[in-house]
Amino acid sequence: VALVLGDRLVVSGVGQVRAVLLFGDGSHRQLLGGTHDFQAGAERERVDEAFGIIHGGLLHRAVDSLDDAQRILRARSAFDVLQLEAGGPADEKQIRTAYKKLALRVHPDKRKDAIDVEAYNKAFARLESAKEAAETMLSADAEACRELYKVLRADVHTREGAAEFFGVDKTPTTDTEQVTEEAEKACRWQIKRLEKLEGVPVAAAEFALAKAICHEAVETLRRPCSAEALPRQEALLRIGIPTSRAMGVRDMRLPSAVVRMEPESASWH
Numbered sequence: 024v025a026l027v028l029g030d031r032l033v034v035s036g037v038g039q040v041r042a043v044l045l046f047g048d049g050s051h052r053q054l055l056g057g058t059h060d061f062q063a064g065a066e067r068e069r070v071d072e073a074f075g076i077i078h079g080g081l082l083h084r085a086v087d088s089l090d091d092a093q094r095i096l097r098a099r100s101a102f103d104v105l106q107l108e109a110g111g112p113a114d115e116k117q118i119r120t121a122y123k124k125l126a127l128r129v130h131p132d133k134r135k136d137a138i139d140v141e142a143y144n145k146a147f148a149r150l151e152s153a154k155e156a157a158e159t160m161l162s163a164d165a166e167a168c169r170e171l172y173k174v175l176r177a178d179v180h181t182r183e184g185a186a187e188f189f190g191v192d193k194t195p196t197t198d199t200e201q202v203t204e205e206a207e208k209a210c211r212w213q214i215k216r217l218e219k220l221e222g223v224p225v226a227a228a229e230f231a232l233a234k235a236i237c238h239e240a241v242e243t244l245r246r247p248c249s250a251e252a253l254p255r256q257e258a259l260l261r262i263g264i265p266t267s268r269a270m271g272v273r274d275m276r277l278p279s280a281v282v283r284m285e286p287e288s289a290s291w292h
Contacts, residue, residue, distance in 0.1 A: 031292040037284060038268035044291060055289040061267035070267055074099050075281035081263025082282065084275055091128045092139065092146035095153075099279065100175045100229050101160075104153035111172030112161050122154040156225040163226070164219040171217055171226070174233040179240035180274040181257050182248065188240050189213075197247040206241045213237050235278030242273075 025034045025042070034042040034055050042055040061070045061082055074097050076083045089097065098104040102111065105121040112118050127133060129150060134143040160168045178184030186193030189209035191202050214237055220226040248256065260274050268283050269275075275282035 029292075031290055033288065033290045035286045035288040037270050037286050038266040042289065052291075054291055055287065057268060057287055059266035059268045066267055070281060071096075073279045073281045075267070075275075078263065081265055082267055082275070083263040084260075084281060091125070092134075092142040095125070095129065095146040095149055096142065098149075098153075099232065101153035101156040101225075102172045102175055102229075104150060105157060107157075107172065111169035112157055112165075115158055115161060118154060118157045118161065122150065125150055156229075159225045160220055160223060160229075163223045167217055167219040170213075171220060171229055171233055174213065174217065174236055175229060177236060177240065179236055179243055180260055182243060182253060185240040185243040189244070191244065195248045195250045195253045197249060199245050199247055203241065203245045206244045210237045210241050232278055239278050242277075 024036065025032065027033075032044075032054075036042070036055060036057050038057050038059045040055065040057040041053065044052045044054055046052075058066060061067055061075070061077065070077070070082065076086045076089070076093075076097050078086045078088070095104050105118065105125065107117065107121055126147070129143050129146045131140065131144050131147055134140065157168075160171065174188075177188040179188055182195060183193045185206070186202075189206050191205045191209065196202070214234055217230060217233055220230050223230075264272060264275065264282070267281070268285060268287075270284055272282050272284075276284055
């Protein structure tokens with residue numbers, strides 16, 4: 024977007040955008056170069072902290088073909104790190120069994136021949152941390168722990184996934200008032216079932232993420248859609264993008280901000 028305000032030129036954009044002034048003498052000046060390169064520097068660190076996945080030169084929310092170290096480092100929660108069975112942790116024995124199985128695959132002493140040894144060192148450290156966190160959450164309240172597992176594993180960016188999560192109608196519709204009301208009620212009930220873990224320090228990040236997932240499920244069901252358009256819209260969720268700053272791409276921005284929608288501006292006069 025470019026605006027002329029009096030004798031001042033103001034430009035603003037998001038992501039892969041550049042504004043260059045061309046002068047009559049053939050010279051030029053770059054006025055704006057949008058932040059979008061996620062391959063290195065501070066932006067790479069931010070994407071990593073949001074558990075974004077760089078694969079094939081594109082940025083993804085999820086990718087199946089990751090090695091053990093990268094899968095652990097990009098896992099959003101302790102449960103995802105441990106790859107616990109459906110239903111969540113039944114007892115400490117299940118957590119320790121999952122831990123031992125993965126430890127044999129990512130322990131630095133077992134992967135001295137790995138191309139990225141540092142990644143395996145970090146992955147093993149996170150695996151140990153995930154084991155301790157899962158055990159602490161389970162001992163704090165087993166039922167709330169398993170509810171937390173269910174929320175964190177929910178696919179709330181598809182209409183079917185969000186509807187199944189809340190137990191409401193998944194039928195595509197342009198009139199979403201009723202289903203949104205039902206979803207908001209289910210959202211409040213679901214968050215209340217997690218509250219016993221709210222004060223557990225090691226569960227702070229997972230609890231915050233779970234609340235965000237619940238609210239995002241409501242927003243997915245709030246969006247009007249038709250039966251014809253929905254498959255095309257949701258097919259885009261599986262496609263990576265070449266920038267870490269962009270308009271739209273809600274599934275990449277929420278519940279964790281792998282991509283940011285933050286305009287950058289510059290002016291000249």
